[in-house]
Amino acid sequence: xxxxxxxxxxxxxxxxxxxxxxxxxxxxxxxxxxxxxxxxxxxxxxxxxxxxxxxxxxxxxxxxxxxxxxxxxxxxxxxxxxxxxxxxxxxxxxxxxxxxxxxxxxxxxxxxxxxxxxxxxxxxxxxxxxxxxxxxxxxxxxxxxxxxxxxxxxxxxxxxxxxxxxxxxxxxxxxxxxxxxxxxxxxxxxxxxxxxxxxxxxxxxxxxxxxxxxxxxxxxxxxxxxxxxxxxxxxxxxxxxxxxxxxxxxxxxxxxxxxxxxxxxxxxxxxxxxxxxxxxxxxxxxxxxxxxxxxxxxxxxxxxxxxxxxx
Amino acid sequence: xxxxxxxxxxxxxxxxxxxxxxxxxxxxxxxxxxxxxxxxxxxxxxxxxxxxxxxxxxxxxxxxxxxxxxxxxxxxxxxxxxxxxxxxxxxxxxxxxxxxxxxxxxxxxxxxxxxxxxxxxxxxxxxxxxxxxxxxxxxxxxxxxxxxxxxxxxxxxxxxxxxxxxxxxxxxxxxxxxxxxxxxxxxxxxxxxxxxxxxxxxxxxxxxxxxxxxxxxxxxxxxxxxxxxxxxxxxxxxxxxxxxxxxxxxxxxxxxxxxxxxxxxxxxxxxxxxxxxxxxxxxxxxxxxxxxxxxxxxxxxxxxxxxxxxxxxxxxxxxxxxxxxxxxxxxxxxxxxxxxxxxxxxxxxxxxxxxxxxxxxxxxxxxxxxxxxxxxxxxxxxxxxxxxxxxxxxxxxxxxxxxxxxxxxxxxxxxxxxxxxxxxxxxxxxxxxxxxxxxxxxxxxxxxxxxxxxxxxxxxxxxxxxxxxxxxxxxxxxxxxxxxxxxxxxxxxxxxxxxxxxxxxxxxxxxxxxxxxxxxxxxxxxxxxx
Numbered sequence: 001x002x003x004x005x006x007x008x009x010x011x012x013x014x015x016x017x018x019x020x021x022x023x024x025x026x027x028x029x030x031x032x033x034x035x036x037x038x039x040x041x042x043x044x045x046x047x048x049x050x051x052x053x054x055x056x057x058x059x060x061x062x063x064x065x066x067x068x069x070x071x072x073x074x075x076x077x078x079x080x081x082x083x084x085x086x087x088x089x090x091x092x093x094x095x096x097x098x099x100x101x102x103x104x105x106x107x108x109x110x111x112x113x114x115x116x117x118x119x120x121x122x123x124x125x126x127x128x129x130x131x132x133x134x135x136x137x138x139x140x141x142x143x144x145x146x147x148x149x150x151x152x153x154x155x156x157x158x159x160x161x162x163x164x165x166x167x168x169x170x171x172x173x174x175x176x177x178x179x180x181x182x183x184x185x186x187x188x189x190x191x192x193x194x195x196x197x198x199x200x201x202x203x204x205x206x207x208x209x210x211x212x213x214x215x216x217x218x219x220x221x222x223x224x225x226x227x228x229x230x231x232x233x234x235x236x237x238x239x240x241x242x243x244x245x246x247x248x249x250x251x252x253x254x255x256x257x258x259x260x261x262x263x264x265x266x267x268x269x270x271x272x273x274x275x276x277x278x279x280x281x282x283x284x285x286x287x288x289x290x291x292x293x294x295x296x297x298x299x300x301x302x303x304x305x306x307x308x309x310x311x
Numbered sequence: 312x313x314x315x316x317x318x319x320x321x322x323x324x325x326x327x328x329x330x331x332x333x334x335x336x337x338x339x340x341x342x343x344x345x346x347x348x349x350x351x352x353x354x355x356x357x358x359x360x361x362x363x364x365x366x367x368x369x370x371x372x373x374x375x376x377x378x379x380x381x382x383x384x385x386x387x388x389x390x391x392x393x394x395x396x397x398x399x400x401x402x403x404x405x406x407x408x409x410x411x412x413x414x415x416x417x418x419x420x421x422x423x424x425x426x427x428x429x430x431x432x433x434x435x436x437x438x439x440x441x442x443x444x445x446x447x448x449x450x451x452x453x454x455x456x457x458x459x460x461x462x463x464x465x466x467x468x469x470x471x472x473x474x475x476x477x478x479x480x481x482x483x484x485x486x487x488x489x490x491x492x493x494x495x496x497x498x499x500x501x502x503x504x505x506x507x508x509x510x511x512x513x514x515x516x517x518x519x520x521x522x523x524x525x526x527x528x529x530x531x532x533x534x535x536x537x538x539x540x541x542x543x544x545x546x547x548x549x550x551x552x553x554x555x556x557x558x559x560x561x562x563x564x565x566x567x568x569x570x571x572x573x574x575x576x577x578x579x580x581x582x583x584x585x586x587x588x589x590x591x592x593x594x595x596x597x598x599x600x601x602x603x604x605x606x607x608x609x610x611x612x613x614x615x616x617x618x619x620x621x622x623x624x625x626x627x628x629x630x631x632x633x634x635x636x637x638x639x640x641x642x643x644x645x646x647x648x649x650x651x652x653x654x655x656x657x658x659x660x661x662x663x664x665x666x667x668x669x670x671x672x673x674x675x676x677x678x679x680x681x682x683x684x685x686x687x688x689x690x691x692x693x694x695x696x697x698x699x700x701x702x703x704x705x706x707x708x709x710x711x712x713x714x715x716x717x718x719x720x721x722x723x724x725x726x727x728x729x730x731x732x733x734x735x736x737x738x739x740x741x742x743x744x745x746x747x748x749x750x751x752x753x754x755x756x757x758x759x760x761x762x763x764x765x766x767x768x769x770x771x772x773x774x775x776x777x778x779x780x781x782x783x784x785x786x787x788x789x790x791x792x793x794x795x796x797x798x799x800x801x802x803x804x805x806x807x808x809x810x811x812x813x814x815x816x817x818x819x820x821x822x823x824x825x826x827x828x829x830x831x832x833x834x835x836x837x838x839x840x841x
Binding site for chain 2: 060275
C-alpha cells in the first residue's frame, strides 16, 4: 500500500474515532435536545425578541412610512391610552368572573359525580362536550341563544312570565353574557381535572374521619379541600392564562360592543396591529399586557397557597 | 499477464480500424438512376389540435369576502371564463372583518398571495402602491371593458386614485329608502296618520317625516299575525357597518350643495375642512343626525342594538314585520326572491331616495338655515366592490381579463339583478334596461324595479352626492374610532355630544400622526379639489 493511501486510512480512522467520542453517551443527550432548542428559538423565542424590539419602533404600514426608532414613545402613549385601560378592566372582570364561576360549578359537578351512580360515563361525556367545540361555533351558538326576539332563552323566560333579557344588546349585560358563555364552555375542563384529583385521593383519612363521627361537611372542609387544594390552584392558574387571552368568543359574539363594554385587551391589540397596522404600538400593548398578566399571576401564586395543612 | 497483452492487441486493432474508417470514407458510386414511381398521397385526417387560448395553463388567485355576497359571482362565472381563456381561477374567501388586514399583511410582507383582489373601493388608496394601474388596458380597444358604459361616479371616482385607474368596478353601492308600499296606499292607514300628525301619509322625503312614519307603524299589528310590528330597522352593533347609517342621518343636515365649480371649503363637505383638515364630526349638524339615529332605535324590534345588516335583511324581506329601512341595492333583489322573502313582500318593496332635511347647518356662518325644499346629500355608502390586479402577479393579463369578464355588460347584467350576489347597478345599461329586471324578478315586481332604478339614478345624478371617505388610514378613522363611539352613543353607552367630541379628538390625533399636510393633500384629491 502506498504511503498516501496509508495516510488517508489513518485520517479516516481519526475522524471515526472523533465522531465516536462526539456521539458517545456522554454528549448524545445534548444532541438529542438540539432540534427542540432550535424549534423553541425559532418559533417561541425569536418572535418574542422581535416583537419586543418592535415595541420600540414606529412601524406604521398603512401610512406607508419607513421604520423609525421610537424609544419609549409607544409605552408612554400606552400609559395615557384610556381605551387600553378600559379594555384591561374588562379583561380582569371577565377573567375573575368566569374563573370563579367555573371553579364553583366545576368543583360542584366533580363532587357530584365522584361516586358510583348509574350512567356516570354518559354524564361525563356529555359534560365534556362543550369543551370540545370550537370557540367560534360556541360564539355563534350563544349569539343565537341570546337573540332578543328569536332567541330560545328569551322564549323560555317569556313562557315562564319572567322579564326577558337584553343580553348582548346592552352594555350592562353584554360582559355578563360573554362570561356565561365562557363558563358553559370551560366548566367541563375544571370538572374533569378536579374529578381526576378527587378520585386519586386516599380513602383512609375519610374512613378514619367517618369512624370518628365527622359529618360530610367536616370531611369536605378538613379533608377534601386541603388535599385537592394544590390541584385547584393549578386549574385556576391554567384557566387564568387562557382566559386573559380571550378573543375569539368575544369577536364572534359582540365584536367588543356595545360600545367598548366587552372589548378585551387582546382585541384592542389586534385592532391596533391589524386594522390600524400600527405594528410598533400593537407590540407595546402586547408586552404591557404580558407584564401586567405576569404581575397578576405572581400575586395569585403568592395569595393562593399551594398547600393547605390537614389539621 | 499473457491474457492482458492479448486483450491490448485486440483493442489496438479495433482502434486502428476505427481511425482508418474515419480518415478515408468510401466514395459513393452511382451506377444508374432509379426512378421510383410516386404513389398517390393519402391524406390522413389529423387529430384536431385545440386552438391555444390566452391563459392556457395559467392559474390566478383571487381573494374576496366569503359568498354568497361578492364571492358568489366569482365562483359562478369562473368556469365560463375558463372555457373562453383556458385559465383557472382559485377564489380565496376571507371574512369581511379580516379581509383588509389579510391583504395588507401579504402586501406589507412582500409575499405573493393573490393575483386579484376584489375589495371595497374605500380601501383602494391604501392598496394602490401594491397594484398595477389599468390605464393601458382600458385605453387599448382590444382590452377596453366597455368602460364608457360605467356610470361616471363608479368609473371616475371609485375605480380611480391619483389620476390612475387601479381597478374595474364590479359593484356600485349606495343606500336607498326601502318601504312596504301597501302600507302607504291603505286608506285606513292614511286616515289614521293624518289624524295623528296633521299631514298626508306619503313616502318620506324629509328626516322629520321619516321619524313620524316610523313611529306611526310601530307597536301595532299591521301584518295580521297577532304580533306587534315595527316602523323601522337599522344596524346598531359595532363592527357591523352601522357607521354608514350614521352618515345617512347626518349628511342632509350637514352637506351644503356645491356650486357648478364643485366642492369648496364650506360646500360639499362631510368629513374634514379641506383647508385645515380639521374634522367636522363635532359640528351641531352631526349631533342632530346622531340623535335622530339614536331616536329611530325606538321604532325597531327589541334587541336592535345588537343588530347588523343580516338582521335587517331577515326582518324586512323575510319576516316582513318592518315598514321601512335604509339599505344597499341588493335589497330589492332579496325582496323579490321567493326563497328568501315573505310572500307578502314580493312586489311590495318600494324604493325611494333617502330623505333630506328642511334644516341645514351653515358652517361658514355658524347658523341653521331653514329651507323651502329638503336638502338631500346622498352618500355612496362603501362605494362598491372593485377588482384590481396585484403587482406581484405573474400573469397580470389573465388576472385583468378575469376582472374584465366579470365587469362586462353581459355578465354584470346577470349579477346585479340577483340580490345575494352583493353586486348592484353601476352601468348605464343596468339602469336603462327595465327588461332585465322584469325577466329576473317577474311581472309582479315591475313597479318595484322601476322605483328602484329611478331612486338609484336620482341619487347618482344629485349634484350633492357624497363619496365615502377614501384617504390613507381610513380603517382607523372609521372602523376603530367612529364606529366604536357612534355605536356606544346610539345604544346609550356614551352621551352623543361626548361621543362626537371623542371622535373629533381621536381623528385629530390620527391626522397628526399620519401627517396633516399629506392627509390634507389626499383628502383634497379625494374631493376632486386639486
